[in-house]
Amino acid sequence: MTIPAQATLLLYTDGLVERRRISLDDGIDRAAKLIRQDGALDLDPLADEIMSLLAPPGGYQDDVALLLYRHPLPLEVTIPADALHLAPARAALREWLTAAGIDHDQAQDVLVAAGEAVTNAIEHGYRHIEGGTITLYACSEVDLLHLVITDSGSWKPKESGYTHRGRGIQIMQALMEDVSIMPDTTGTIVRLSTRIRR
DSSP: OOOOTTOEEEEEOGGGTOBTTBOHHHHHHHHHHHHHHSTTSOHHHHHHHHHHHHOOTTOOSSOOOEEEEEOOOOEEEEEESSGGGHHHHHHHHHHHHHHTTOOHHHHHHHHHHHHHHHHHIIIIITTTOSSOEEEEEEEEETTEEEEEEEEOSOOOOGGGTOOOSSOHHHHHHHHSSEEEEEEETTEEEEEEEEEOOO
């Protein structure tokens, strides 16, 4: 089963919901109801709330373990095609990667690769155009991380003899498992993906 974005998964031992002379289904229903009504809480306060509200009088008589997971919403950020707006986009992506559970080292690789893609879109896609925008989209699916950077500018074709100032594409390829750059008449789409390290 694929967990939809913002869904909360609760895994627990029977000590959380099992009570003498009370149906096990009733205990499960109480736990599910708490998840539904307090699902907007951050996970740590939600775990505390579940443990507190499901505790029987006199406290738990059995060991209890619970694990909560919430699948993050995709990130979508649109910024003006100007290097001054790189920092807010980077900050939003860093925060999203943390919420998605991406470890620090891999998050750094993703931030650098995405930064190169956005910088290329600014420098190459809008080199003769003012007022454009760039959209950065990120999502996680099972064990894969996907980023899509879209602009509506016009990249100069490779065959025109244009040389890149830096090595942005090589950096993206070194840090991500799959990199594709797809120019068309409406702009350029850069797709970056990699397997999530655990």
